[in-house]
Amino acid sequence: MNVLSEEHKLTIKAIREFVDQYVRPKARSIDKGEYPRQLLRQLGKMNLLASTLPQDVGGAGADTLTHILIVEELARASPSLATIMEVQSSMLAENLYHNGNKVHREEVVPKLASGEAVGAFTLSEPCCGSDAAAIVTRAEKRGGEWVINGTKTWITSGLYADYFLLFARTGSLEARHKAITAFLLRRSNCIETTPIEVMGVRGTGTAEVKLNDCRAGDDDVVGEVNGGWKIAMWGINMGRLNVGTIGLGIAEEAFYEAYSYAKKRVAFGKTIAEFQVIQHYLAEMYARVEMLRSFIYSTAKMKDSGDPNFPLYAQVAKLMGSRTAVDVVRLAVQIQGGYGYSKDSHLEMLYRDAKATEIYEGANEIILNTIYKFMREKIA
Ligand SMILES: Cc1cc2nc3c(=O)[nH]c(=O)nc-3n(C[C@H](O)[C@H](O)[C@H](O)COP(=O)(O)OP(=O)(O)OC[C@H]3O[C@@H](n4cnc5c(N)ncnc54)[C@H](O)[C@@H]3O)c2cc1C
Known part of the structure; x- marks a missing residue:
């Protein structure tokens, strides 16, 4: 695509080489439950x-499109790793860098960006x-400190996190989002985690x-008291x-796997790619992947140019990216027939992973x- 600079290419x-050498061989063991902590550290070492x-806190001073290209490539091989990475980078490290205090920025962000610490x-x-x-x-404020009680669920990296960016009610239930405060908590004995x-x-x-009864000081508040929603x-x-980008990676990978399979698999004396119905499936998959790519890349550019439509387009990217992932991988499994439904096929894993993108983060x-x-x- 012509929006890509030489640096993007x-x-x-670099990320494809990393994925082929380190991520693809691990994708199935991650799918079986192995948390890829070492891969996070390796990504951190490469400033990716x-x-x-910025470089002084462990980043690469790159644009949003670069970040998106990394997420896309990781998702092709392991949507699990892409999910952990995007939570750790965008929702924790970058969020704390822009909205946290000096200690968050100077002490915690570099640990998250290097993969030395895990965040949830x-x-x-x-x-x-x-x-x-x-x-x-x-x-609740008691004797000059905050005391936090409650139960959170579905927390990605929750089992291994060293830091929790945690949201708690600091006012009435009726005040809804106006009475929620963000805290950065270090893992300690007051935090009990159970796998789901x-x-x-x-x-x-x-x-x-x-x-x-987790204790926190005022310095552990991220942003303003009652400003956690922001x-x-x-x-x-x-x-x-x-x-949306994880959806793009899944759909793209599913398309290429199905295309390569269709050109080799023989039925009724010809490859299945010679049947028009399979050609139409593949053409549809290709069209949807390329349309999505174009939308995702231009939305990434909108973020950096400060375009006020970015929040709207980010929602559209999530909706269309997740739908495309589910639809394209479903057709890809169909093209691989029985093999696509077996644990030997990469698509079997992608099909299960794709469904999560329609649910998590809204x-x-x-x-x-x-x-x-x-x-x-x-539209007035
Ligand atoms: C794999 C995974 C990882 C996750 N990681 C995290 C994480 O790291 N941190 C975190 O905080 N959360 C995380 N979540 C939680 C996730 O954000 C929620 O599951 C999601 O927001 C949906 O909430 P819910 O599960 O309570 O469903 P519910 O809110 O109970 O919704 C159930 C259904 O009702 C529909 N529904 C609800 N309200 C409306 C409405 N007003 N109009 C129309 N339909 C409606 C929903 O769309 C959904 O289809 C994760 C979830 C999963 C599955």
Whole structure:
């Protein structure tokens, strides 16, 4: 694509080499539950884990499109690793760099960007995922410190996190998002984590996180007291572009796997790629992948140019990226027939992983609500 500079092309080359050498051989063991901590450290060493951050805190001073290209390539081989990476970079490290205090920026961000420490974005609760403004985990001021109690669920990297960017209620339930504060908590004995078995994006350390009288100081508040919603949304808008990109990586990989299989598999005396129905499936898959790529890359550029439509386009990227992933990988499995349904096929894993992109970082029904809200403001 002509939006890619020579530097972008070099990034693609470097990350593809990394993925082929280190990620592809590990993808199935990650899918079986192995948390890829070493791969995070390797990405950190290459300054590719949180690449948009400045070099002095462990980034590469890169643009958002570079970050997106890295997420896309990781997702082709292991959507689990791409998921962990995007949470750690966009929702934690970059969020803390832009919205945290001096200690967060100078001490915690470099550890997250290097992969030395693991971070978890800790918002959803058993009561409330879509309706996150109704969370009930409480932080109460007692004797000059905050005391936090509650239960979080579905937390990516929760099982292994050293730092939790945690959202808790600091006012009335009726005040909804206006009474939520963000805290950065270090793992300690007051935090109890229990693994949750999931269908796809396995090996991401998904966990329930219980907070039992956790103590925090005012310095552990990220942003303003009762200003946590802004911190959550800062992470989530970029997160949604990331999830659309994970969808792009999954769809792209599924298309190439199915195309290569169709050209080799023989039935009724010819390759299945010679049947028009298979050609149409492949053409449809290709068209959807390329359309999505174009949209995702231009949305990444909008972020850096400060385009006010970025939040709207990030939602569209999430919606269309996740749908494309699910639809394209479904057709790809169909093209591989019985093999596509077996554990020997990479597509079997991608099919399960794709489904998660329609749910996490906002279920698609919520994304549609948000698109409608933005759209209504834009089109008077
Ligand atoms: C693999 C995985 C990883 C995750 N990682 C994290 C993480 O790191 N951090 C974190 O905080 N959370 C995480 N989540 C949680 C995720 O964000 C929530 O699952 C998601 O927001 C949906 O919330 P819920 O599961 O409570 O579903 P619910 O809110 O109960 O929704 C159930 C269904 O009802 C629909 N629905 C709800 N309200 C409306 C409405 N107003 N209009 C129309 N439809 C509606 C939803 O769209 C959905 O289809 C993760 C989830 C998964 C599956």
